[in-house]
Amino acid sequence: MTTTPAPAATREALGPALVRLQQNGADIVVVDADLGKSTSARTFRDAYPERFFTFGVAEQNMISAAGGLSTMGHVVVASTFAVFAEHAFDQLRMSVAQPKLNVKIVASHGGVSTGEDGASAQSVEDYALFSSLVNFTVCVPADVVEAEAMVAAAVATPGPWYIRTGRPKIPVIYTDGPRFQVGKADMLRDGTDVTIVACGLLVERSLRAAEALERSGISARVLNMGTIRPLDVEALTAAARDTGAIVVAEEHLTHSGLGAMCAQAIAASTQPVPMEFVGVQNRYGESATWDEVLEIMGLTAEGVEAAVRKVVARKR
Amino acid sequence: MVAGAGTDLRALTKRVRRHVVEMVYGAQSGHIGGSMSSTEILAVLYGRIMRHDPQRPDWPERDRFVMSKGHCTPVQYATLAENGYFPVEELSTFRKKGSRLQGHSVLGKPQGVENSAGALGMGLSFGLGIRLGMRLNNIDAHVYVLMGDGEQDEGQVWEAAMAAAHHNVDRLVAIIDRNGIQNDDFTRETMRTEPLDEKYRAFGWEVRAGIDGHDLDAVEAALAWARDVRGKPALVIFDTVKGKGVSFMENNPGFHGAAPNAEQFARAMEELA
Numbered sequence: 025m026t027t028t029p030a031p032a033a034t035r036e037a038l039g040p041a042l043v044r045l046q047q048n049g050a051d052i053v054v055v056d057a058d059l060g061k062s063t064s065a066r067t068f069r070d071a072y073p074e075r076f077f078t079f080g081v082a083e084q085n086m087i088s089a090a091g092g093l094s095t096m097g098h099v100v101v102a103s104t105f106a107v108f109a110e111h112a113f114d115q116l117r118m119s120v121a122q123p124k125l126n127v128k129i130v131a132s133h134g135g136v137s138t139g140e141d142g143a144s145a146q147s148v149e150d151y152a153l154f155s156s157l158v159n160f161t162v163c164v165p166a167d168v169v170e171a172e173a174m175v176a177a178a179v180a181t182p183g184p185w186y187i188r189t190g191r192p193k194i195p196v197i198y199t200d201g202p203r204f205q206v207g208k209a210d211m212l213r214d215g216t217d218v219t220i221v222a223c224g225l226l227v228e229r230s231l232r233a234a235e236a237l238e239r240s241g242i243s244a245r246v247l248n249m250g251t252i253r254p255l256d257v258e259a260l261t262a263a264a265r266d267t268g269a270i271v272v273a274e275e276h277l278t279h280s281g282l283g284a285m286c287a288q289a290i291a292a293s294t295q296p297v298p299m300e301f302v303g304v305q306n307r308y309g310e311s312a313t314w315d316e317v318l319e320i321m322g323l324t325a326e327g328v329e330a331a332v333r334k335v336v337a338r339k340r
Numbered sequence: 341m342v343a344g345a346g347t348d349l350r351a352l353t354k355r356v357r358r359h360v361v362e363m364v365y366g367a368q369s370g371h372i373g374g375s376m377s378s379t380e381i382l383a384v385l386y387g388r389i390m391r392h393d394p395q396r397p398d399w400p401e402r403d404r405f406v407m408s409k410g411h412c413t414p415v416q417y418a419t420l421a422e423n424g425y426f427p428v429e430e431l432s433t434f435r436k437k438g439s440r441l442q443g444h445s446v447l448g449k450p451q452g453v454e455n456s457a458g459a460l461g462m463g464l465s466f467g468l469g470i471r472l473g474m475r476l477n478n479i480d481a482h483v484y485v486l487m488g489d490g491e492q493d494e495g496q497v498w499e500a501a502m503a504a505a506h507h508n509v510d511r512l513v514a515i516i517d518r519n520g521i522q523n524d525d526f527t528r529e530t531m532r533t534e535p536l537d538e539k540y541r542a543f544g545w546e547v548r549a550g551i552d553g554h555d556l557d558a559v560e561a562a563l564a565w566a567r568d569v570r571g572k573p574a575l576v577i578f579d580t581v582k583g584k585g586v587s588f589m590e591n592n593p594g595f596h597g598a599a600p601n602a603e604q605f606a607r608a609m610e611e612l613a
Contacts, residue, residue, distance in 0.1 A: 053476065077472060077507065085499035088462040092406075092469025095447075095454070096477055100469075114459050115496070119466055123447035123456045 029196040034189040034224075035132035037171035039067025042101060045179050046072055052179060053098040055090050057083050057108060063132040063189075065103035087112040087127075091119035094126040099179050102127060106134040106147035106188055113153055120184045121157040127185075128178040129154070134164070134188035135275030136304060136321055137225060139314035146309035146317070147188075152280035154186035155253045161185045161206060162252040164274075166197055166227035170250060173202035181206065190275075192314045194225045197248075207251050209259035215245035218332050219263035219270050223249045223282055226273040226302070226323060233328035242336060252282055257289045264290055264297045269335040271300045273328050275318075278303035298338040300331040349383045349556050352422055356383065357585045358612050359418035359431050365605040367435035370443065373595040374488060375415035377519035377553065377580035382419040384559045385484055389567055394424035397451035403481045404454045404470050408463020409488040409517070410445040411597065416453065417441050425452040461494025463487060464514055468504050471512045482511045482567055490522025492533040498543070504573040505544025512573040513566040514545070517553060519582035521593050536577055546574045553578030586611050 046052050046068070054076045060066035069076035079086035083104055090100040102109075109116075109131040120127045136146040154162045161183065165171035171189055178185040203210050212227070213234055222230040227248045234244040245267055247259055263270055270290065272283035283301035290296055304321055311317075318324060356379050364370035382405075386392070390403040407416050414434065421428045426440075433439035440449045444458030455466045467485035474481055491497060504512055522530050533539075537549035546569045551562045559578065566574040582596070583589030586608040589600075600608055 053473070075476070079499070079503050080506075082496075082499035082503065084462075084496045085465045085468075085503055088465030088496065089469030089472065089500070089503070092455070092466040092471075093473040095470055096400075096473025096479075098473055098476065115462060115465070118456050118459050119462055 029199060031193040031195050032168040033191060033193050034165045034168050034171040035062070035191060036064050037168050038103065038130050038132070038175060038189065039064035041172045041175040042068040043071045045176060046075070050179050051098050052101060053077070053093055054101045054103060055079060055086050055093070057081055057086050057104045059104050062105070063103040063130070083108050083112040084115045087115035088119040090127045091123065091125045100127045102129045104131055105145065106131040106150040107145055110147065110150055110153055117157055121159050124159045124183055126182050128187065129185070130175060130187045130189065132189045133191045135190060135224060136309040136317045136323070137190055137192045137275060137314040139191070139317055140311050142311040143308040148277045148304045148308065149280060151186065151188055151252050151276060155285065157184070159184050160253060163187045163250055164223040164252060165189060165250060166224060166248050167194060169196060169198040169202050170204050173204040174250065177204065177206050188224070190225060195228050197228055197231070204250055207254045207256055209247040209249050209256040211245065212248055213244070213246040215243040215267060217243045217267060217269070218336055219245040219247060219267045220273060220328060220332065221247045221249050221260070221263070221270060221282070221286055222273040223252065224275050226275060226328070229323070229325045230273050230328050232325035233332065236325065236329055237332055242332060244332060249282060252285065255285055255289055260286055260289050261293045261295065264293060264295045269298050269339050271302060271328065271331045271335055273302040273323070273331070275323055276303055278305060298335050300335040302328050302331045347387050349387050352387065353379050353383045354612065356415060356418040356422060358609065359421070359428070360414040361586070361600065361605065361608045361612065363414045363418070363431055363434040364599050366432055368599045369435055370414050370599060371411040371597050372414065372589060372600070373521065373582040373592070374409060374412045374517065374519065376584045376586070376589065377582045378412055378415050378486060378517045379584065380554050380556055380559050381486065381515060381517060381578060382415055384556060384563055386419055386423045388560050389563045390484065391481060394452070397425065401479055401481050404467065404483045406455045406463045406467040406470070406483060406485040407445045407453070407457055408485050409460065409491055410457025413441065413443065413445055416445065420450070420452045426450050460488070460491040461496040464497055464500035467512060468500050468509060471509050472507065475509070480511065482513060484513045484515060486515045486517060488522070489516055489518040489520065489533065489536070490527050490530065492516070492536060493531045501540060501543040501545065508571060509573050510570050513563070514573065514575040516575065516577045517580050518577050519580045521582045521591070521596060523596050525593055540575045544572060546572050547577070549577035551576060551578050553580035554584055
């Protein structure tokens with residue numbers, strides 16, 4: 025009998041993954057803005073202090089310096105919180121995205137599940153910003169196993185990447201190991217009536233919603249859209265064709281996040297279908313425990329279930 | 341090697357200024373004033389100070405020039421062309437459709453342009469990153485970063501100044517072209533940034549200021565001093581004249597980003613003959 029692995033935060037993957045990759049011959053340099061304990065980047069500093077540079081609480085300088093560092097052949101990993109990565113948007117644009125440099129931003133405390141810290145610390149727009157930058161690959165892991173696979177893929181692939189990790193400990197989905205492929209959705213469950221497209225901690229919640237829906241006779245496909253950009257348009261159009269309705273679930277503003285991007289892809293496809301969007305609805309967050317904030321925002325299995333019922337009704 | 345070691349820099353700066361005026365007139369856009377104030381600085385860097393080879397623009401051990409005041413591409417392209425990085429004839433394509441010579445610096449366009457710029461304040465950070473990367477690779481090359489004085493308004497510049505000193509980065513040379521004018525007005529009217537020398541010293545830099553940025557010998561002596569500073573980053577502040585070389589452009593805020601008309605162009609070329 026296999027034991028269920030303990031819940032883990034996706035942010036915990038970064039430091040250990042980088043150490044392992046460096047041990048296996050990667051040429052990694054980490055730049056940090058005084059949050060290395062929380063992002064787990066300090067694990068890398070402990071192993072490779074000469075390859076770890078702190079820039080203090082100065083994200084703009086850190087990001088432009090990361091661009092410069094990468095021109096000397098290093099894979100540069102910049103670590104901070106998602107909201108503070110946003111602080112350096114112009115630097116990300118001019119010093120990383122436009123010159124297409126080999127810089128990976130791995131930002132933790134993404135989404136509203138930062139909880140008690142409140143609105144200022146809750147990034148509801150981070151991957152909209154990163155997805156707006158040309159040349160960026162943008163990923164959101166569904167669990168700690170996938171987070172580690174995404175870090176490895178980012179280090180192995182030249183070019184700018186953004187990976188958003190999270191603060192709370194969440195259930196492990198990939199108990200048999202990662203299945204992450206960049207730009208590919210992972211079908212975790214097939215279904216015929218509706219497709220739930222999710223990323224981050226909404227993936228596990230969507231799986232629970234799908235189980236509940238099954239009991240009332242609605243068959244839901246669940247896609248883990250771990251790569252936000254480039255979006256797996258093929259999997260989306262197949263979902264529209266096969267199931268005729270789509271719900272997108274994410275821990276981000278719906279008007280600028282994965283939902284908006286999926287809607288654009290579906291609208292441009294040969295078979296537009298009804299869609300519903302579970303996410304942060306045009307508002308900022310507030311202080312509460314992380315679980316409570318998700319509940320306030322409706323980012324729960326029940327919230328996904330309700331959206332599915334709504335979209336299925338629209339099919340008829 | 342230092343490319344162009346035997347070049348007559350006085351003659352070269354004259355050609356560069358003519359290129360600058362022709363490029364901006366040809367494109368009917370671009371930045372003459374700040375290009376003319378930086379002309380001697382770039383001429384000395386590429387002709388006397390930097391270790392570089394136009395035949396091997398990707399040589400890992402080369403010194404890097406980072407253009408932080410990325411609007412001053414006319415002087416950057418003209419200097420690169422005069423040093424053999426690409427044909428001088430290509431300068432006439434500046435800012436035109438299909439040209440490599442973009443309005444503001446774009447990394448790799450052409451080779452020899454080491455950073456993308458145009459939004460001010462990022463070059464010192466980018467240069468700091470390059471130098472940290474060199475240090476990790478045991479490459480003893482230098483990084484020279486050219487900034488404007490108006491650019492000192494940007495907070496990121498001071499983040500970079502702090503971090504360079506904190507990490508004991510040497511062979512990082514910052515240069516300020518203090519021409520006293522920024523986009524809208526004189527810098528002293530726009531934002532009081534002085535005393536720059538004392539500020540950088542307080543941030544942990546070795547500083548030389550009050551140097552005539554149009555006196556080739558003075559420019560060379562100051563940059564050679566900065567190149568040889570060890571244990572700390574070094575800064576040279578050059579006093580320059582915006583629009584230097586053309587009487588009606590000199591010290592005139594109107595020629596920050598405006599192109600000359602036909603009559604002004606003819607007069608300018610006459611003065612630069």
